[in-house]
Every structure is written in C-alpha cells, then in structure tokens.
Amino acid sequence: MITIGTLSKRTDVNIETIRYYERIDLIPPPPRTDSGRRLYGAEDVRRLTFIRHARDLGFNIAAIKAMFALQEMPQASCEQVSRIAGDQLAAVESRIQRLLGLRTELTRMIRECDNGEVANCRIIEVLAESPVSQNDQKDH
Missing domain, CATH: 1.10.1660.10 (Multidrug-efflux Transporter Regulator; Chain: A; Domain 2)
Structure with a gap:
C-alpha cells in the first residue's frame, strides 16, 4: 500500500x-x-x-x-468503447480544423502589419473589428 x-x-x-x-x-x-x-x-x-x-x-x-x-462487463462488445474513442477523434479533428483557421488568420494579420506605429497597427485594428460569423459568410 x-x-x-x-x-x-x-x-x-x-x-x-x-x-x-x-x-x-x-x-x-x-x-x-x-x-x-x-x-x-x-x-x-x-x-x-x-x-x-x-x-x-x-x-x-x-x-x-x-x-x-x-x-465491468468484460464479455461485452468493445463497440461502445470504440464509439467513445471515435467521438473523441472527431472532436480532436474539429479542434485541429479550428486551429488551422486560427493559424491562417494570425498569419494574415502578422503579414499585413507594417510594424509602424501602434496607432496604425493593423493587428489591433483587425482584433477590434467585429468578426464575421461563418453563417454570415455562407449567406454571401
């Protein structure tokens, strides 16, 4: 013990x-x-x-x-455990897609920054803008 x-x-x-x-x-x-x-x-x-x-x-x-x-049911099918793991994999893949989108947006913001004065900082401007939701993008 x-x-x-x-x-x-x-x-x-x-x-x-x-x-x-x-x-x-x-x-x-x-x-x-x-x-x-x-x-x-x-x-x-x-x-x-x-x-x-x-x-x-x-x-x-x-x-x-x-x-x-x-x-607790060792003789039962492993199907439910597999389903739980599959759901987790789907959640991970979804997070990866969101992270890839974040990377793209951050890269764009940094690329557009001319490293001038903070008063004209493109990164701060982008962060202050209201984000366009995915549903809004689909309507256009």
Missing part, C-alpha cells in the same frame, strides 16, 4: 486532482489508516494511470466513467 504522495508521483497526477477524482467517484475512496492517511494499492495506480492517459488524449470525465462502467 502507498500514500497519496507516492501515488501522485507514480502517476504524475496532482494530489488535489486525486482527491477531486475521489469526490466525483472516478476513483473509489481508499482505505485509511487510524490516523486518517489514505492508502492506495496497485489497482488504484492502474486506474489513475488510465485516467491520466485518457485525460491526456482529451477524453472528458463522462467518457472515462462510461469506459470504466464498460470494463
């Missing part, structure tokens, strides 16, 4: 985050010593490592809880 500090170091998850995961029932509350110290085992390390990796990949708490629930 290990303490919360050791668990934090092994999994690279902040102690407060571990406590938060306990409060929202993402990890079960651990047994405690007579003095109230939390003690964790190998399953806790495995579960927290899973959570950390899933969070690094952008999965939200609800998706992680759903995958844990599915793990």
Whole structure:
C-alpha cells in the first residue's frame, strides 16, 4: 500500500486532482489508516494511470466513467468503447480544423502589419473589428 504522495508521483497526477477524482467517484475512496492517511494499492495506480492517459488524449470525465462502467462487463462488445474513442477523434479533428483557421488568420494579420506605429497597427485594428460569423459568410 502507498500514500497519496507516492501515488501522485507514480502517476504524475496532482494530489488535489486525486482527491477531486475521489469526490466525483472516478476513483473509489481508499482505505485509511487510524490516523486518517489514505492508502492506495496497485489497482488504484492502474486506474489513475488510465485516467491520466485518457485525460491526456482529451477524453472528458463522462467518457472515462462510461469506459470504466464498460470494463465491468468484460464479455461485452468493445463497440461502445470504440464509439467513445471515435467521438473523441472527431472532436480532436474539429479542434485541429479550428486551429488551422486560427493559424491562417494570425498569419494574415502578422503579414499585413507594417510594424509602424501602434496607432496604425493593423493587428489591433483587425482584433477590434467585429468578426464575421461563418453563417454570415455562407449567406454571401
């Protein structure tokens, strides 16, 4: 059995985050010593490592809880887990597209800046303009 500090170091998850995961029932509350110290085992390390990796990949708490629930049915089809991962991939691809659009806009703004006086700065002018929504662009 290990303490919360050791668990934090092994999994690279902040102690407060571990406590938060306990409060929202993402990890079960651990047994405690007579003095109230939390003690964790190998399953806790495995579960927290899973959570950390899933969070690094952008999965939200609800998706992680759903995958844990599915793990309780080891004979069930993996289709639901695949669907959860597919949804996450679609969200990542959507963010990539938005980021590519941001890169294009920032590049354009920087290119149009003549590095003159701030009073005539094209970057500040563009940022002060009301953005045209995508729906407005489609209508034209």
